[in-house]
Amino acid sequence: MNWSDFGERNKRLNPLWSLGAGMNLGELQPYKEMIALSVLLQVYYLELESDEQRSKEDLVNLAWRSLERFGIAKLGSPESVERLVDGLLWSGNGGDFEANYYDDHSRQMTVQKYKYFAVDEDATRTSWEENGTTIYQLSEYAMELIFMSHEIIDEFQISIKLLEIQMHIKHGRVTRAMQDVNELISRVRKMIQQQQEYRNALRRNPKHIFSEYGTQRHQRLEEIHQQFDEERKHFDNIHRSLARLANDEKDVIDFNELRLLSERVELSRRVHDELAGVVLSIFEAETNLRLNFPELFWGAAGFNFRTHVWEEWVKPEGLPDGDSLGTLIEGLFSPSQDFIYPLAWAWEEQDVGFLPEELPDTLDDAGEDEEIQYIPKGINWAGVTELWLPVFTELAAHGSFTLSAEAFSEEDQLRWAANPNAVDLWIQMFHAEITVQEQEAEGHGGADECQKLIGHLMMNHPELESLRGKVLRTTIRAGRQGSIRFPGLEISPYTITIVENRVDSA
Incomplete structure (x- = not known):
């Protein structure tokens, strides 16, 4: 068996296994996983429509809507439904959900932290000014569950998904094209969310540019520009295909469905433009940092004692005792050699001579200090x-x-x-x-x-x-x-x- 990807499989499935776990919903208990998934799916489509009716109160209404759809509304109560929504927003201790998984690299059990919902910062900023309401959106883990339920675990490149949409349109499969466009919009919005999180982190601390994510983004700059060019061409082709379909198959295709698909494609274009704007703004911020603050990048690729040990560890936190200083820097003077040279001896070698143990307390007759004889250090x-x-x-x-x-x-x-x-x-x-x-x-x-x-x-x-x-x-x-x-x-x-x-x- 190949264990190399077991940890990633485990991490992907943990949110699914934990969905609804720990909830006590009374008579709704047998249906808690189904209700929870239905709430996530409804929020997913609200995000596709850019509908900001995603507050906690809205999530409670969505849960009641699911109960009515399933014909089990009489089993629910205000307390149990609100408990369900709380169990989706937060874990039992009020923070992130936690689950164990096996880390293939460290070969030990590790704790995974995740959420099903995250705060939609842009929408919340506006709603707080109006009525003080927090707006939620699906987290990456919740998105993963939606994609898994659609059987699209593998994340294809955006350009490939655009080609699939164009193929469906050419063959008149409007419904399937509509599904793919919706999934594409969701995926691009997820990418926008990731880019915005990185941009905010970069503004708080420029050193995030040295993170693995920041380094990979900078290395993929040309690839990202090429991807944007390809997407513009794909959207042009999709619009031409839609126009051709409307003319050639006007007696077969439902015009209303075609109009809705055209609107979704246009929305997808705008979302892609938003992603491009965010990405380019990040590169602009990184360029300004490199031009105006070059000292941030001096020696950034390496490890040095002064920055990583002395300034970031010893100066802020200190040492437990005085002897720890010798232990800390002994390795600088005594690396692994055939002979292990104690640091005390190295310091002793700096004493080139010594003074008499007892110094005269009185001055000589001339009123001057008695001359102290220098005795060179020698070997006994x-x-x-x-x-x-x-x-x-x-x-x-x-x-x-x-x-x-x-x-x-x-x-x-x-x-x-x-x-x-x-x-x-x-x-x-x-x-x-x-x-x-x-x-x-x-x-x-x-x-x-x-x-x-x-x-x-x-x-x-x-x-x-x-x-x-x-x-x-x-x-x-x-x-x-x-x-x-x-x-x-x-x-x-x-x-x-x-x-x-x-x-x-x-």
């Missing part, structure tokens, strides 16, 4: 060589040494973790060949710290003299997974090996 070689001595002793005896937790006692592990200078030397030796100097140099070794370490060790431990002239290489042992963990420290499993004896080879 005594502590470093004490940690490295077992490494080089093993190396001199067996030709190699592999860093592991078992190679050191718990006390030594704590000492390694507390001495970043000693750990740094593993990094400096990695991917480099170090030749141990033949003779002891002045100042205990060469220019780099690795040679200085070897010089300090060999000066104090004559048993390491056998390493002179030999070449040392540090690698990560093949086949080792993960890193070595000491308390407070994580480090890669390095292996240091004697790879060449230059004295013998000479």
Whole structure:
């Protein structure tokens, strides 16, 4: 079975399964789904006719009309009918309806929210000025139910639907053409509603232009213009077909039906023109934003720390504690590497020197501050060589040494973790060949710290003299997974090996 579209099927059917659910309508209970669908369908045709009699009171009257049509008006009561309408407008908690569905992408159950009715903002704006009444219209989900009941689940392109209408007219199928025109008007009005919602969102927050919907619209600009051109041609052809049908089949076709169809086609043209106007106004608004506010689009396609983390998260919401700051930015300094470098050590490296712990409180005889001597920061070689001595002793005896937790006692592990200078030397030796100097140099070794370490060790431990002239290489042992963990420290499993004896080879 192909599960890739199961979630979308589930979301499409949830509003149908939930239609009338949770309502307690007394004797009308067995008919609640049928009555609810009839109300939706009546509102659908009112919208086709641009009839604004769609207030809550009007919906109650539509429900009573359905009861009379079905011959069950005597089973209803004012309370049950009003409860039915309330159950279509709002869920039991007064908000959106909710249902579960399986999300194919996240592979988990997700909550879907939907409504059967939405506020018709344009009509409501006028009615509120006149009598304070809210006008409702079908939501996208309710429209989907209507289309499903018409067995037109697949949404064809508008141009294809226009071709179908033209075909019906050519063959004299006026009734079928009328149905298709009505469905087309409804579909275009749905598109107008979507475009208006996006336009309003864009006015409230220009960043909506970066949403998936806004990006797709901008990429389809040329396609949309082409679609409008095609629609104008289709409407011209439809009007010519209607005129030809009226002349050639005047004895067969009902003139009144043909006149009504012509009026509906003209209404469809006006609705398409309205859609074109809304779409073009959106593109005009987007163009003005790009010209007058270019800073909104700088770096819009990428993710950056300052905007998305610092300005949109940390500054408005703050951090739970001071230590969280280190955790937040440690990844900027310590990405995934062979060696996990603690951020505290990176900050410690910024201290190039230090001042005496106790500063003089009094001035000297001349009335000036006593000059404070600057002491450059250095390495405590005594502590470093004490940690490295077992490494080089093993190396001199067996030709190699592999860093592991078992190679050191718990006390030594704590000492390694507390001495970043000693750990740094593993990094400096990695991917480099170090030749141990033949003779002891002045100042205990060469220019780099690795040679200085070897010089300090060999000066104090004559048993390491056998390493002179030999070449040392540090690698990560093949086949080792993960890193070595000491308390407070994580480090890669390095292996240091004697790879060449230059004295013998000479």
